[in-house]
């Protein structure tokens with residue numbers, strides 16, 4: 001075997017593992033910049049080294065992001081989808097009451113559409129007013145739990161929800 005090919009085969013997964021963390025740290029920081037919040041533990045370029053509210057798997061990929069009561073404000077940033085390994089996303093805000101100082105997620109949730117590995121999604125208690133169910137959710141076919149309490153969503157429950165065949169709790 002060509003020795004340099006051998007070298008690539010051995011080191012490939014290890015290099016890509018580290019690479020993923022570095023780009024995920026950038027994605028996380030961009031997401032929080034868009035949502036106008038940040039955490040003092042989010043320093044350096046490895047989110048798996050003790051960044052609060054972040055959980056990684058054994059391969060060093062960010063799989064859980066818990067921004068419950070984090071004071072985030074504004075629409076779901078387009079680059080949230082770069083965190084493509086996320087299985088759990090908690091954006092709930094149960095400590096806040098609607099009012100002028102209500103820091104909350106707003107908009108149509110379109111930014112969630114590409115997070116197809118999500119199994120758990122909580123967007124409860126946010127500033128979300130929609131005429132119909134957010135269609136982004138229909139693409140999240142691995143969802144097992146979806147919490148959407150205390151939003152203002154009009155219209156009937158759409159039949160597309162039946163496509164979420166793993167959904168157990170809503």
Ligand SMILES: *[C@@H]1O[C@H](CO)[C@@H](O)[C@H](O)[C@H]1NC(C)=O
Nearest residue numbers: 029032033036037038039040
């Ligand atoms: C983090 O948040 C604090 C308080 O809101 C702000 O003053 C600071 O500039 C922020 N830091 C970054 C890196 O965005």
Ligand SMILES: *[C@@H]1O[C@H](CO)[C@@H](O)[C@H](O)[C@H]1NC(C)=O
Nearest residue numbers: 066067068088089090120122
């Ligand atoms: C997110 O963090 C909050 C506060 O620590 C906790 O109460 C909540 O259960 C967490 N969410 C999930 C889905 O684990």
Ligand SMILES: *[C@@H]1O[C@H](CO)[C@@H](O)[C@H](O)[C@H]1NC(C)=O
Nearest residue numbers: 099100101102104106107127
């Ligand atoms: C709530 O969402 C609306 C519509 O997106 C926005 O205009 C308003 O500023 C938001 N309010 C708060 C307190 O975030």
Ligand SMILES: *[C@@H]1O[C@H](CO)[C@@H](O)[C@H](O)[C@H]1NC(C)=O
Nearest residue numbers: 135138139160161162163164
């Ligand atoms: C739901 O599933 C059906 C059949 O598998 C498919 O044709 C349709 O496009 C899906 N709807 C959405 C909103 O993904």
